[in-house]
Amino acid sequence: MCCVLACTFIDVFMLVEQVFEDISGKFFVENPYAPQKDPRTEVVRFVRNTDQDHILGIYSSSKVGVEPEIMKTNSGLLRKINENDFTLEDLHGEVLQFPTPCPNCGIECQTNMKLTNVPHFKEVVIMATNCDACGHRSNEVKSGCGIEEKGRRIEVKVRSREDFSRDVLKSETCSLEVPELDLSVGPYAVGGRFTTVEGLLVAMKEQVTSQGAVFIDSADDETKNRISKFVAELDAVLEGNREITLVLDDPAGNSYVQSFTHPAPDSGITITDYERTYAHNEELGLNAMNVDNYEKNDN
Ligand SMILES: [Zn+2]
Structure with a gap:
């Protein structure tokens, strides 16, 4: 498993409790009680700090000092959206399309993004990916307005x-x-x-x-x-x-x-x-x- 490299292992109390910390977030321990909750395992997610991002090869464009090529063009991963590129009305009115690698087969496919108002709730961003090559479909929802x-x-x-x-x-x-x-x-x-x-x-x-x-x-x-x-x-x-x-x-x-x-x-x-x-x-x-x-x- 690729995450082992980034994994520290601490034997806290000999044979009593083991703590695994994986900054890539991929570490997995089998749950012998599945599908029930595992009463003997606790999983805590945390936000990586900058050093941990760097260990994983994740750099923000400001740190690198150059805009990654990917952000300058319309191809590849998420295109950077500049302020004033789209007004709120644009987002409400139309579906934005951009190419992304399919999470299943890796071939480039289209992701559609739309800002939607959920009645009696709030605005959310819905991202739907449909892959013509392998048929993979997914939809992701992001809250449009932070944490309550x-x-x-x-x-x-x-x-x-x-x-x-x-x-x-x-x-x-x-x-x-x-x-x-x-x-x-x-x-x-x-x-x-x-x-x-x-x-x-x-x-x-x-x-x-x-x-x-x-x-x-x-x-x-x-x-x-x-x-x-x-x-x-x-x-x-x-x-x-x-x-x-x-x-x-x-x-x-x-x-x-x-x-x-x-x-x-x-x-x-x-x-x-x-x-x-x-x-x-x-x-x-x-x-x-x-x-x-x-x-x-x-x-
Ligand atoms: Zn695919």
């Missing part, structure tokens, strides 16, 4: 086909849970998406199925059985034969589930806004930005 004051937890009762059709905006910092199935999916496993409740359940199923596929050789029978049992349970949910609660927990407060009764409260949705913990802020990279006035008042 508070974290937000949304519980959605999924009882009928009607509940499947709710629009969902799951930001890239939002984790998912289905308490009835003892299932939790971390924020990065299923990235930012603008979809429906059904689309999210399908994505969770795909995530767990692919997780199972990774360990098809190494996983013990118990893990394999647990994964296939989970897939069967989720199929029952998708067929409308089982009621569940879908929990979206977004410390950045940028996730949203469509209400059927807006502005009156919707009995199918419970929204709780909460103060972020120190660990949440660490993960969002907020502590490093607020070193001057930060008060450590929680853990």
Whole structure:
């Protein structure tokens, strides 16, 4: 695995606890309890500092002193958008297209980007990539306006086909849970998406199925059985034969589930806004930005 180079290994208490820090973010430890949360492993994401970026060969154009060739032309990766290149009206009015390498096969394909106003919520940037060569499709959602004051937890009762059709905006910092199935999916496993409740359940199923596929050789029978049992349970949910609660927990407060009764409260949705913990802020990279006035008042 390529990340091992960038990985430091600290044996904290002999055979009691091991801490792995991987600045490339690719390090992976098998979860023997999959698809349930691993009670004996804790994953903390952090924002790389400049030195760590340099170890990985990531330099900002200001550090290098020259504009990378890629930014001067329209080909290659994301084209740099200069201030005043597009007005807000432009973004609302049209879909911007730029070429990107396909995340699946690497052949250049088109990414469409559009600023969209989610009703009763806020503006988001939706980026959709369709690859003609291999058929790969993906959509990524980025919040158009930073991190909210508070974290937000949304519980959605999924009882009928009607509940499947709710629009969902799951930001890239939002984790998912289905308490009835003892299932939790971390924020990065299923990235930012603008979809429906059904689309999210399908994505969770795909995530767990692919997780199972990774360990098809190494996983013990118990893990394999647990994964296939989970897939069967989720199929029952998708067929409308089982009621569940879908929990979206977004410390950045940028996730949203469509209400059927807006502005009156919707009995199918419970929204709780909460103060972020120190660990949440660490993960969002907020502590490093607020070193001057930060008060450590929680853990
Ligand atoms: Zn492709």
